[in-house]
Amino acid sequence: MALEKQEQQQHVVAVPLPASGHLNPLMHFCKLLAKKQSDIIITAFDAADAPPLRILSLSRHGPPITCLLSDFNITFPTQDVVDKLRIPRIVLYPCCASRLLFTHYLTLGELVSLEEVKEATTATGVEMRKLFRELVGLPTLRNNDIPHFSQQHFIWVLQAGLVDDIDYSSSAAQIVSESDVKGLVISWAPQQQFLAHPSVGGFLTHCGWNSTSESIANGVPMLCWPYFADQPLNARFIVDEWKVGLRVKRSKEDTGLIERGDIEKVIRALMEGPKGKLVRENATKLKERCGQRSLENGSSHRKLKALMES
Structure with a gap:
């Protein structure tokens, strides 16, 4: 009976992006999962403090991990864990669904291209109010409505204590926030x-x-x-x-x-x-x-x- 109970128990590891606008919704989602399913175990990691080895070690020495819950922007750094443990992943997209839809259109490349987006986001003056495109599921978009994309995704290895009078945690969070959460700051790689x-x-x-x-x-x-x-x-x-x-x-x-x-x-x-x-x-x-x-x-x-x- 005890063995049967153990097999049914779910263990979810949650990895948020270390920025308040992303950490808070993921933690709320974790609480919602725990409230809805009483036998679920949820372990939360700070992305800046959880290289894949720590999560893999947790799986070997603790209750088996059955699912990884991560912020959309932490997909790449945690992919090794999903691959090695062969577990499903839940990706939380803590931004407006309309932006996700626009990104989907951009990925398809049939109705809107990255070059058009770059041109629209550099518009100034009267050009900002010009019609950009009409896309199904979205309001009529003008140049100044377009989400900014030309920024690159990056991983910045910033060693704690490397620069005097700099608080590592707040500096890392600021870098991630100012990059529109396209970056990840870690102390070692x-x-x-x-x-x-x-x-x-x-x-x-x-x-x-x-x-x-x-x-x-x-x-x-x-x-x-x-x-x-x-x-x-x-x-x-x-x-x-x-x-x-x-x-x-x-x-x-x-x-x-x-x-x-x-x-x-x-x-x-x-x-x-x-x-x-x-x-x-x-x-x-x-x-x-x-x-x-x-x-x-x-x-x-x-x-x-x-x-x-x-």
């Missing part, structure tokens, strides 16, 4: 695993040799922001010789500071512009060439073999 994921379109890096070689090995184009030591020379090769990256340019040479607008320009160039397409193609070619060096008859393999024999 398995860099090689991230760079190997097909969703990664670019890597903003200081151009240390480990980061450089890992990017090349995975065919990921780089946005170069070197500081000292070997980094400037590495960046020179990345940008000018191998042409697998773009450099973040300093607008204020006297201070060495880089403004947010400069970072935005180089990100747009990589993700949307013709230069980005070129460096992406070059990065793929360089990855293939470097991979051949590691094969049994490749130069790297032969040199390692010669070292062992000597």
Whole structure:
């Protein structure tokens, strides 16, 4: 009888986006689930404090996880958990259903394109009030009604205590909020695993040799922001010789500071512009060439073999 009860019990792990506008509705939904089903177990994780390993460990040592409940914007970071545990996922979309419908139309690409949206969101003055489109299920839309999309999804590894007088938790929440929740801020990440994921379109890096070689090995184009030591020379090769990256340019040479607008320009160039397409193609070619060096008859393999024999 006890075994039968245990088999019926559901264990839901909830992972919200760490921003109040997303955390609150998910927690309300968790309470609603618990109220409606008395034998359900709900475990809530803060996305910034729950890498997949912690959730997987919970499943091994605690009650088996039967479902993952996550915010729409936490889908990618938690996909490994769903895949490895082979459990269903519930995605909570804590925004207006009309925006979801508009995004659906945009994804289909038949009635509205991303290029049209970009043009509409940059309109000014009288152009903002011009008719954009009439779509079934939505009111007549004008340019100033269109949800902003040109921002890129990103993962920012920001180590706690790295900058003096900065509160990590509030800073991370502010970054996520200002990015229109398209970003995820975490204190640590398995860099090689991230760079190997097909969703990664670019890597903003200081151009240390480990980061450089890992990017090349995975065919990921780089946005170069070197500081000292070997980094400037590495960046020179990345940008000018191998042409697998773009450099973040300093607008204020006297201070060495880089403004947010400069970072935005180089990100747009990589993700949307013709230069980005070129460096992406070059990065793929360089990855293939470097991979051949590691094969049994490749130069790297032969040199390692010669070292062992000597």
